[in-house]
Each structure stands twice: as structure tokens, then as C-alpha cells.
Amino acid sequence: MPPPTLSKKLTSIQGVRLPGSPSTWKIDIHYPPNSPRGIIQSITPHDVSTPRDDSVPTPLVLPALTHPHIHLDKAFVHSARQYAHLLPSAGSFQEALSFTTEAKQQFTVPDVLQRGEWLLAESVSAGVTAMRAFVEVDHTVKLVCLEAATKLQEQWKDACEIQIVCFAQDPIFSTQHGEENMDFIQKALEEHPQIDVVGTTPYVESTIDAAKQNIDWAVDRALQLNKHLDFHLDYNLDSGKEALVWYVLRSLQQRGWTSSTTSKRVMLGHCTRHTLFTHEEWSQISRIIHENDLPVSFVGLPTSDIYMAASPEQKVPHDRPRGTLRVPEMIRKHDLDAVMGVNNVGNAFTPWGPPDPLFLACLGVGVYQAGTQDDARLLYECVSTRARAAIGLSSSDPSLSDIGLKQGGCSDFLLVYDRDLTGCGVTRPCGSVAEVVWNPPATVNREVVVGGRVKRSGFVCVQNDPNHPIYVYSEK
Structure with a gap:
């Protein structure tokens, strides 16, 4: 195509x-x-x-419109005939992990190209002209997804600016395949200058210490290579689990990652555990970010989060809360940079919803009870100008991210x-x-x-x- x-x-x-x-x-x-x-x-x-x-x-x-967080390689798995045996039967997070691992064993460059084209065609037709696209690199897919992504990046460059994330979905500091996964990540970063972003998933590591190693390595490597950094972080609703956002902020401080030392940005995705934070904890996060000049953005992923992020088993059967970052509140009440992203489309992690950011903004009206005209403008910004700035493609100053067109802005x-x-x-x-x-x-x-x-x-x-x-x- x-x-x-x-x-x-x-x-x-x-x-x-x-x-x-x-x-x-x-x-x-x-x-x-x-x-x-x-x-x-x-x-x-x-x-x-x-x-x-x-x-x-x-x-x-x-x-x-902008996709600040979308998985290119896993898109529309449910639409491809060869994966028909992997449609959800339980709808759980563990099943999604298992089925996706099994699907990845069948990934080929032509397959990823075809499904990636489906995603790009529908996204661009909806109005998307820039996206941050995650592609997994590990012992299962090796460099297959990355090879397909770089081809799509070149072929579609006139219609859509594609930021490629070299993404470690699997552990790189634990489990029997951690070392092998790391080798493939290092090889990808060394051989593919088209990569714009280093991305990892600290919570998949088998221990909290390994998760912190994951974070420190990613911060160091992104700084060394002068690339953006993107973490899938704190994807749970368990108040008994340590929230790793505090460690990420400390690691960035210790390594001198500030807006004045680098133009590269840091994105924290999912972060459903943060919905359990108190007002004081949110205030502390905001204070750390602003006092240390950290170029940190958060991306809420409501279609995935309210489908997947469940709290631990409840004593009361009907008590099953869901969680996703309260994006408008983070912006207005805590002066944080936050946006919204589609994440997955057409796979076991998110079998519902189109790759249309306007659908996401519309969903936000109900999820955040944000029904005023000012709310609508903010939600539109969160899938357009703010999202574009959050991934480093325009000014990161929120005051310049409203939807009013301006002289000198992109066309x-x-x-x-x-x-x-x-x-x-x-x-x-x-x-x-x-x-x-x-x-x-x-x-x-x-x-x-x-x-x-x-x-x-x-x-x-x-x-x-x-x-x-x-x-x-x-x-x-």
C-alpha cells in the first residue's frame, strides 16, 4: 500500500x-x-x-492531531487472519501478555508492514500528522519490528512524522532472557540512527532492584545517545506496590537531565498507580519537576487503562475500580504537563476503539467529567498541540500549546x-x-x-x- x-x-x-x-x-x-x-x-x-x-x-x-504514544508493531493483530486463534477469551492482562508473546513469534517484516500501513492510513485520514511509535526489540522478534518501522518511517515521511521508539517490553535485567534482550536493544541502538526514543518497561522486571537498574540504564543510555526517553510505568492499582515514579525523578536529577542541559524530553506512560496518590503526593511530584527543571510529561491512555488496569482481587465481588491518569486535573490543579494517547489498537491489550485521537478526546469528556467548552479545548490540545510538544516536536511551553493557530507555527x-x-x-x-x-x-x-x-x-x-x-x- x-x-x-x-x-x-x-x-x-x-x-x-x-x-x-x-x-x-x-x-x-x-x-x-x-x-x-x-x-x-x-x-x-x-x-x-x-x-x-x-x-x-x-x-x-x-x-x-498527534499520537504521543502508540504501538505500531502490535496494531490490528485481531484483524490479521493468521492470529485468529489469539482472540481474547478471558480479557485479562496476563492473557494479553501471553497472547501477544505468542503472536510475536509469528511476526515477519511483511506482516508488520501491512498492519503498520493499516494504522498509518487510518490515523492520517483521521488527521494525525505526527506520532511516537513503539516497536519492540527482544529475543522473540529480534529486529523484525524495527526493520519494518524504519521502512514505514521513510515511506510515509511526507504524510506523517514518525518518531521510532526502540522499546524493551520484556525484562533486560532479570529472567533467563534478560541478557539476550539487552543485547538486541544495544544492537538496535548502535545500528539504527533512525531511532528517536529509548523506551523500557521497568515493571516487568522480576524484582524492584532490577526495575531500578532498568530505569538507571535507560536514563544513562538516552543521555549518552541524545535521545528522548519513554517509560511504561507503574501500571497497576495496588497501593501496596512501590510507585517507581519517585525513583525515575531521582535518577533524572542525579544524572543532570534538565531542560537547560538537553532538548530531549521524558515521557511517563500509563501510571495508573498514581491515581491512588493524595493531593500532597501530586503536589510533591509537581514541585520536584519544576524545582529541578525536569522536561517530564505524562501520557494517559484511557482506552487501555480502563480496560486493563484493575486493582487486586477485591473482597466485595462488585467492587472493581478502574484507573487512568486524570489528565485535565493534572494540568489545571498541579501544573503538570499531561496528554492523552491511543496506545494499542486492535489487539488483546485494547480490543476496542479506533486509532482516532478525536475518539479519545470525546471519551475524555465522560471519563474526566469534563463537559464545558473550556474542557473541550483542553482535551483537543491533549491530542494535538500539547501531544506534539510532549514528544519534542514543538515548543514544550504549555502556554504556546493552545489550539489557536499562530504565525511561525507548523502548517x-x-x-x-x-x-x-x-x-x-x-x-x-x-x-x-x-x-x-x-x-x-x-x-x-x-x-x-x-x-x-x-x-x-x-x-x-x-x-x-x-x-x-x-x-x-x-x-x-
Whole structure:
């Protein structure tokens, strides 16, 4: 499957709506020398004297979407025929681990390429133009997933910026395969400069000491190689287990990882154990991060977390709490950098939900009881501008991560149209960020601009004419 076709470079997008404004606007795009990707040169009121085709809906323009945490190699295992015998029967975390290990024994480069293309195609069509993609490296898959990921990274580079995480899902400091797993990780890091991020899973180690060794090694290696760092961390709801976030923060402090010493960032994912923290513990985490200038972000993964993260067996059968990071509260109450990610799609860890960040933002309305218009804007940021900043692709200053388009910003946009998809001649308007989050528009009502070029849609209801009245091209 080839990557999507992109248009010629745009010099402007005209007659479009912006969040919170009743007027129409023109967005001019500039291309720096030797750069294939454009930046926003100016945003000005649309010249009303310019004739406009009223038969073409006026789109709402928003920043493009981002996957800050998604597993490329395990995507859509349930959709591939060769894994039909590995569909969930118990739905437990241990079953997911077991079935995924068994599935990995069958992974091949063509298989991972095919499922990765499914993920990329659906993600880009939804509006995703950047993603942090985890690929596992260990004694089972060796470098198979990484080889496929680097091919996809190159093939899809014009449509989506793919950050590759060399990911140790399995132990590297314990169990009979720990040493072998470490050898493959080291080999991958040495031989593949396309790797952007070092990722590990400390909680899979057999002892707490091994987990801390895992953390220290990952911090040291990422600093040495000047790469981002990403931990799957504290994935439980057991108050009796030590939360490793304190050790991660201490390790970063001891090794001098600060915003002033490196541009690379640290991401902590899942962290469901943290939902048991008191207000004082959250305040302490925030204080440590800010006082030590640590470039740390948290990513909540609600579709996986509320499905998988269960507390230990309860005495009362009906008492089965679920947990996922309370992202809006972390941002507003504790001044922490937090975002939302899809994580897994179509496998035993998360058999439900599409790879559409807007679905995730919509889910957040209910999960976080976040139903105001301000909540909707924040949730959109958490799957777009904030998510992009958290993985190090734009400014990490939260004040610069709102959804207002700005001069000098990247020219990755999601355009949302009002089109009748019912066949009844009825069109419901969608004019605000809140409406987009509360009731995400169908993919056929979305158009994506990436780096200043339009992704052509295969849907007949979408305008594909190169003379599309809202677009002005640099080349005719």
C-alpha cells in the first residue's frame, strides 16, 4: 500500500473559519529555504471582495492531531487472519501478555508492514500528522519490528512524522532472557540512527532492584545517545506496590537531565498507580519537576487503562475500580504537563476503539467529567498541540500549546467540513471545538493538510479538484 497522495505546496488557505471567530480568514504559508514543510506566515481576515463558491462548505481549521504514544508493531493483530486463534477469551492482562508473546513469534517484516500501513492510513485520514511509535526489540522478534518501522518511517515521511521508539517490553535485567534482550536493544541502538526514543518497561522486571537498574540504564543510555526517553510505568492499582515514579525523578536529577542541559524530553506512560496518590503526593511530584527543571510529561491512555488496569482481587465481588491518569486535573490543579494517547489498537491489550485521537478526546469528556467548552479545548490540545510538544516536536511551553493557530507555527491542519452524509439533504453545522470533541465528525468530513500540502481523499463527497476554491497553490 503506497502512502497517500499529497497536493502541490499551498501558498494560502482562504475563506476558512477559526475556533472562536465568526469571521472567515486567510492563512498564508511560507517555505523556508531547503525545507519541504511550510510554516504559517500570516493569518489575516479573508478579503470579502474575493468571489467565493457558496456551494463549497466553509471548513473549520484546527491544528492537526498527534499520537504521543502508540504501538505500531502490535496494531490490528485481531484483524490479521493468521492470529485468529489469539482472540481474547478471558480479557485479562496476563492473557494479553501471553497472547501477544505468542503472536510475536509469528511476526515477519511483511506482516508488520501491512498492519503498520493499516494504522498509518487510518490515523492520517483521521488527521494525525505526527506520532511516537513503539516497536519492540527482544529475543522473540529480534529486529523484525524495527526493520519494518524504519521502512514505514521513510515511506510515509511526507504524510506523517514518525518518531521510532526502540522499546524493551520484556525484562533486560532479570529472567533467563534478560541478557539476550539487552543485547538486541544495544544492537538496535548502535545500528539504527533512525531511532528517536529509548523506551523500557521497568515493571516487568522480576524484582524492584532490577526495575531500578532498568530505569538507571535507560536514563544513562538516552543521555549518552541524545535521545528522548519513554517509560511504561507503574501500571497497576495496588497501593501496596512501590510507585517507581519517585525513583525515575531521582535518577533524572542525579544524572543532570534538565531542560537547560538537553532538548530531549521524558515521557511517563500509563501510571495508573498514581491515581491512588493524595493531593500532597501530586503536589510533591509537581514541585520536584519544576524545582529541578525536569522536561517530564505524562501520557494517559484511557482506552487501555480502563480496560486493563484493575486493582487486586477485591473482597466485595462488585467492587472493581478502574484507573487512568486524570489528565485535565493534572494540568489545571498541579501544573503538570499531561496528554492523552491511543496506545494499542486492535489487539488483546485494547480490543476496542479506533486509532482516532478525536475518539479519545470525546471519551475524555465522560471519563474526566469534563463537559464545558473550556474542557473541550483542553482535551483537543491533549491530542494535538500539547501531544506534539510532549514528544519534542514543538515548543514544550504549555502556554504556546493552545489550539489557536499562530504565525511561525507548523502548517499541519485538520479541516472539518459540514457535509450531508445522511442522504436526507440535512446538514448539521459543526462550528466549534466543543462540537468537534463532543461529537467527532466522520473521517469523510475531515481533510488534512500536512507540511502545507493537502492529503487527497478517496471519498467522492470530498472536493478533490486541484482548483479547490479554498486552496491557492505555489505551482499551477
